[in-house]
Amino acid sequence: MSITLQDCQEKDRQDPLAAARDQFALPEGVIYLDGNSLGAQPKAALARASEVVSYEWGVGLIRSWNTASWFDLPQRLGNKLARLIGAGEDQVVVTDTTSINLYKVLAAALRQQAANAPTRRVIVSERRNFPTDLYIAQGLTEQLMAHGAPAFELRLIDSPEELPTALTDDVSVVMLTHVNYQTGYMYNMKETTALVHERGALTVWDLAHSAGAVPVDLVGANADYAVGCTYKYLNGGPGSPAFLWVNPVHQNQFWQPLSGWWGHARPFAMEPGYEPQKGISRYLCGTQPITSLSLVECGLNTFANTDMQAIRAKSLALTSLFIELVKQECADHPLTLITPTDANYRGSQVSYEHPEGFAVVQALIDQGVIPDYREPRNMRFGFTPLYTSFVDVWESVRILKDILDTRRWDQPQFHRRGAVT
């Protein structure tokens, strides 16, 4: 019994999140399946940007640090974000970039282990983790070793199943992305954290592809450190500042090394000696890009009338439908599903490898369907319950099928590689 367009239309009629789409300014003629890379623009963002530029900056000038509460933004946005990731009050700040926040928490975790378990010298991660996470771990440990630290090892597993074996008694920190950017595989955060703790190590979770996409319960999982991104499923705007969470039991134990003025206990006393604030605010560093940071709030506000359970229900319905429709419509083509079919291990994206994945993605974009491509052969389709409809799924598979059936991708312009896709 095949799935029809009418089935998809009916799903849209039944969708309790259907109205949420009105919050977004989506361009005409585009089906946007790349919210996992850059979330769509909330309509409210334009007015907010104008207010920040014209009024807060233009008229308020330096006074806006107080009068427009710029100084409280990292914590205020952190508290607004907290419920989406299962964090408590005053446990999250929005600041800097995911890479930089990862450096802060990884440095803090290594520092903690150096004090408590100095023979633990291994950082475990995945070879298919988002590369910047691995690069940051390399940059940090390379720096420490160059100045005399005993050797660290970055131990990369090839699949999540290898994790238990990798957790030998020299492991210091396990640094994982909760939902893998390539495959969409999602770890069970609670079970994984429990296993890591049982083996004496600490967890650093990257929530870049989780926050706003799947339910996360940092406190319930008793995680140690987490970072994540606001410009993907949280719709904060291009490159909007990232977030950072630290389990309160660890917060006050150590400095993080990016100890700038905003993390000081008395930032306006102008003291020459650093003393970190108590709590999560010690993870702040320098002055933040206020315009971009302010727009994060517009993204977070798009979640105001829903919760992560409702989003998860629709997300799984969308990704399942996409998988079923691709099976139904594109079975003759060399598409290899690399996303788990078991919903318990699936984030909010579906990825297929195709030998000509790059060109197929370019041909899709040319036809108004925007997924993205990641080397080596991966076509990623991201599903954003707040603005993706079931008919969008139908249409995108219909267009994919047409491109594959007609080999429309096999034109020179779809093979030219630019800097980013």
Add this chain to the structure above:
Amino acid sequence: MSITLQDCQEKDRQDPLAAARDQFALPEGVIYLDGNSLGAQPKAALARASEVVSYEWGVGLIRSWNTASWFDLPQRLGNKLARLIGAGEDQVVVTDTTSINLYKVLAAALRQQAANAPTRRVIVSERRNFPTDLYIAQGLTEQLMAHGAPAFELRLIDSPEELPTALTDDVSVVMLTHVNYQTGYMYNMKETTALVHERGALTVWDLAHSAGAVPVDLVGANADYAVGCTYKYLNGGPGSPAFLWVNPVHQNQFWQPLSGWWGHARPFAMEPGYEPQKGISRYLCGTQPITSLSLVECGLNTFANTDMQAIRAKSLALTSLFIELVKQECADHPLTLITPTDANYRGSQVSYEHPEGFAVVQALIDQGVIPDYREPRNMRFGFTPLYTSFVDVWESVRILKDILDTRRWDQPQFHRRGAVT
């Protein structure tokens, strides 16, 4: 022969930079003397913000990384900024925050010295340096020592005159702010760098209060590393991303430890191993806040029709006039000038200590004159040649005199301390 309002009006008529003020949206009834903390809003910024939000984000979505050249912004803005600081082509990137960029270059400088001169363990700076610079040095060295590095020393001098004596043969890096945020004292960069090099150390210059305010010649001074701010005299917007310069002879020698994806030699190959780009781009780390970053260009564009020599000439005329007028009008009051009277050592601000400096500044703001206050007693008056007029100087001294003569500052509301002034 006292200075009159008519003299100031005449100076405005003769001012070749007078027309530059039209580029800025300054609020009615305000004399803004805090461009050294947050530059005024270029009128072009509003339209640019709308374009980034509505069109580049809203319509272009992920495609704007290519089509709107987001990916080239750090280097493109760096090249636009270069002529204002005496840097060469492809030597500057605009990215992250001043604090974070300082961490990168200080880490690189220490790394370089650890390899070449491992017995040099001292970082020299000033006790009155901007505190975040000292905090970053503390955070970095504390981190290295906690992991086994031999001891570092942060040696703080109390005045620039102490520098030669402080440069013993164990000094690794001299980290100075070119123009001091409290006093406005300006180092002779060329002579100081030569002295530091003669003693076998490297220079790290913080240009936060220099870029766009005074002529800087990084290449001519043969400086080693520099960072600076775009939201002060460069008018880039609240908390806009900072800049970073590295002498080409050092660029490719070492990694900086914040080795995120954007600094990778092949950022889209998704390789698990980090390999830095050649050149200044290896100092990039994570994804940048595109809206805030884009607005930096509007600030830089306000310099399009002038050069730093013209700006310097007006800056010195403004600061000299202010000093003369305060002497003429406010001689009876306990104002202590802490800015050099010798123009060769003066930046673009004038600072006075006053026992009730905090309250006096609040009373000034209440009367529409906005300087700022820095603990313990420092009233800072910043002069921005692009939008400050000579009559502004006259008016601000007239109002200051009135506040002091009438003790208007001695009201309860002017003594209440908020988070930031």
